[in-house]
Amino acid sequence: MVMLAVDTSSPATSVALLDGADLLAHEVHVDARNHAEVLAVMVERAWKSAGLPRISAVACGVGPGAYTGLRVGVSSAQAYGLGWDVPVYGVCSLDAMALAASDASASPFACAIDARRREIYWAQYDQAGSRAQGPFVTMPGEIDADVRALPWFGEVAVTYSSLLNSEGAHRVAYPDAMHIGRFAVHQLALGTSIDETLIELAAHGDDSGATAAALHGQSLLRPLPLYVRRPDAVESKK
Amino acid sequence: MSDPLILGIESSCDETGVGIVRGTTLLADAVASSVDEHARFGGVVPEVASRAHVEAMVPTIKRACAAAGVSLTDLDAIAVTAGPGLSGALLIGTSTAKALSTTLDIPVFAVNHLAGHVVVDELEHGPLPAAAVGLLVSGGHSSLLMVGDDVQVVTSLGATIDDAAGEAFDKIARLLDLPFPGGPWIDREALQGDPKSIDFPRGLTASRDLQERPYDFSFSGVKTAVARWIKQQQQLGNDISVPDVAASFQEAVVDVLTRKAITACKDTGIDHLVIGGGVAANSRLRALAAERCAAAGINLRIPRPQLCTDNGAMIAALGSKLMRQGAQPSPLGFPTLSVLPVSTVLMHEQG
Numbered sequence: 001m002v003m004l005a006v007d008t009s010s011p012a013t014s015v016a017l018l019d020g021a022d023l024l025a026h027e028v029h030v031d032a033r034n035h036a037e038v039l040a041v042m043v044e045r046a047w048k049s050a051g052l053p054r055i056s057a058v059a060c061g062v063g064p065g066a067y068t069g070l071r072v073g074v075s076s077a078q079a080y081g082l083g084w085d086v087p088v089y090g091v092c093s094l095d096a097m098a099l100a101a102s103d104a105s106a107s108p109f110a111c112a113i114d115a116r117r118r119e120i121y122w123a124q125y126d127q128a129g130s131r132a133q134g135p136f137v138t139m140p141g142e143i144d145a146d147v148r149a150l151p152w153f154g155e156v157a158v159t160y161s162s163l164l165n166s167e168g169a170h171r172v173a174y175p176d177a178m179h180i181g182r183f184a185v186h187q188l189a190l191g192t193s194i195d196e197t198l199i200e201l202a203a204h205g206d207d208s209g210a211t212a213a214a215l216h217g218q219s220l221l222r223p224l225p226l227y228v229r230r231p232d233a234v235e236s237k238k
Numbered sequence: 239m240s241d242p243l244i245l246g247i248e249s250s251c252d253e254t255g256v257g258i259v260r261g262t263t264l265l266a267d268a269v270a271s272s273v274d275e276h277a278r279f280g281g282v283v284p285e286v287a288s289r290a291h292v293e294a295m296v297p298t299i300k301r302a303c304a305a306a307g308v309s310l311t312d313l314d315a316i317a318v319t320a321g322p323g324l325s326g327a328l329l330i331g332t333s334t335a336k337a338l339s340t341t342l343d344i345p346v347f348a349v350n351h352l353a354g355h356v357v358v359d360e361l362e363h364g365p366l367p368a369a370a371v372g373l374l375v376s377g378g379h380s381s382l383l384m385v386g387d388d389v390q391v392v393t394s395l396g397a398t399i400d401d402a403a404g405e406a407f408d409k410i411a412r413l414l415d416l417p418f419p420g421g422p423w424i425d426r427e428a429l430q431g432d433p434k435s436i437d438f439p440r441g442l443t444a445s446r447d448l449q450e451r452p453y454d455f456s457f458s459g460v461k462t463a464v465a466r467w468i469k470q471q472q473q474l475g476n477d478i479s480v481p482d483v484a485a486s487f488q489e490a491v492v493d494v495l496t497r498k499a500i501t502a503c504k505d506t507g508i509d510h511l512v513i514g515g516g517v518a519a520n521s522r523l524r525a526l527a528a529e530r531c532a533a534a535g536i537n538l539r540i541p542r543p544q545l546c547t548d549n550g551a552m553i554a555a556l557g558s559k560l561m562r563q564g565a566q567p568s569p570l571g572f573p574t575l576s577v578l579p580v581s582t583v584l585m586h587e588q589g
């Protein structure tokens with residue numbers, strides 16, 4: 001069974017084709033402003049280079065991350081699933097980073113993606129790479145000191161190196177479709193299914209911790225963006 | 239051989255639209271609107287619109303296919319709005335179109351929303367003549383353009399230099415305590431009012447403006463004038479007749495729109511005028527345009543209101559026409575452009 005995986009939740013756009021544990025094609029392009037121009041081209045190139053195999057599932061990173069880029073990946077994944085008539089699975093992009101980071105860390109750790117406005121999206125993981133808490137959106141300085149002392153992964157942790165233990169952060173700079181795919185393949189093999197109750201939350205979650213609470217123990221998600229924040233808009237006074 | 243089957247996707251503002259067209263025959267026109275979610279903000283909030291598009295896109299495509307009685311694998315091409323519009327919202331439509339293009343192995347035409355507003359009338363009144371003037375009026379745009387026989391040849395004649403006409407309707411509605419979107423409410427109130435009761439200014443109609451910018455519009459002046467007039471009356475302790483204000487404001491806007499559109503037809507020697515955009519649903523605009531076109535010997539074409547507002551059928555209609563005229567599809571790496579010029583009907587470039 002061949003899976004197409006994509007992620008656009010960070011400045012990186014990444015695409016991977018996996019046949020079980022085998023990686024058939026993989027490409028990463030780092031440029032925060034043109035996910036939409038490169039993603040479809042990368043997918044077509046990856047699919048062709050693998051010999052146009054029959055695709056049986058699509059996985060996408062659902063963030064959290066910068067909304068505009070995130071929606072490019074999620075909308076695309078939904079449409080690949082629609083066009084090929086195959087299921088589409090959402091994976092928390094931080095969980096995919098954690099899968100990569102668990103090889104690089106001998107202790108519990110944390111992963112982060114830039115949330116702009118001096119905040120980060122982050123989650124904490126146990127030594128095996130399972131999410132212990134999060135995802136949250138927070139200013140790094142507001143995070144408990146003992147959590148800040150854990151090893152952090154993600155390029156944005158380097159930006160806050162005075163607050164976070166970011167020595168090895170660059171080793172897993174961004175979420176990568178390869179790990180999105182591996183995560184999904186692994187969960188599907190375990191028999192994990194999507195929790196439908198998360199639909200509303202995925203779209204309208206806020207930063208009060210509701211997202212983190214509802215996502216606790218959830219691995220495969222609906223292919224909708226994990227916003228974590230509400231839209232910035234001022235209701236008219238009338 | 240039958241004409242190609244085209245699916246059109248529109249996501250430039252707050253409507254998620256998916257239309258299916260064969261030739262100039264409309265098979266499906268599915269629209270999911272997030273307008274109710276914007277009402278409490280008093281205007282379209284881009285982030286709210288984008289969130290709604292992501293959720294609505296696939297269900298709307300499925301709804302359109304079901305209504306047309308076709309399956310995705312029957313499609314011959316996809317057309318999608320590449321601009322102008324809200325950049326984050328546009329990306330949801332274009333991302334979807336690109337993925338469908340790959341999975342279904344069919345070409346994608348990345349097209350200009352404004353040209354779609356004119357060409358959609360082919361679904362209602364049949365093929366367009368060799369040349370037509372288009373008057374496009376909505377919450378997002380107010381422009382006059384010229385569409386040639388080759389649909390890729392579209393020339394801008396003029397546009398608003400400040401607010402869009404529909405935006406002015408929304409703002410005046412808010413001043414009058416009418417709900418969002420304001421257009422239908424102003425229209426309804428105006429039916430009971432006297433359009434000559436208050437003389438509001440007609441933007442860019444001074445003789446010098448008519449010479450220098452004959453086809454441009456300005457609606458910020460009339461908006462300010464209405465606000466000032468209401469404030470004055472309140473200070474004087476006078477009751478304000480909402481129908482009279484609505485009718486007089488509407489008359490000022492519609493008078494300029496139709497006058498300039500007729501002038502454009504006369505100056506270019508084109509005897510067909512197509513009106514599109516959400517404001518084309520306004521009853522006074524339709525009546526005055528009909529009256530003035532008849533007097534000037536111009537054929538007026540206005541699609542039914544459902545096809546005037548943003549929808550996927552207009553994009554499918556444009557894609558269909560481009561394909562019939564042998565246009566080359568867009569490369570998969572095409573960009574979206576929130577300020578795509580009217581003259582770019584089809585995107586040829588990689589991003």
Ligand SMILES: [Zn+2]
Pocket residue numbers: 351355376378515516547548
């Ligand atoms: Zn429009």
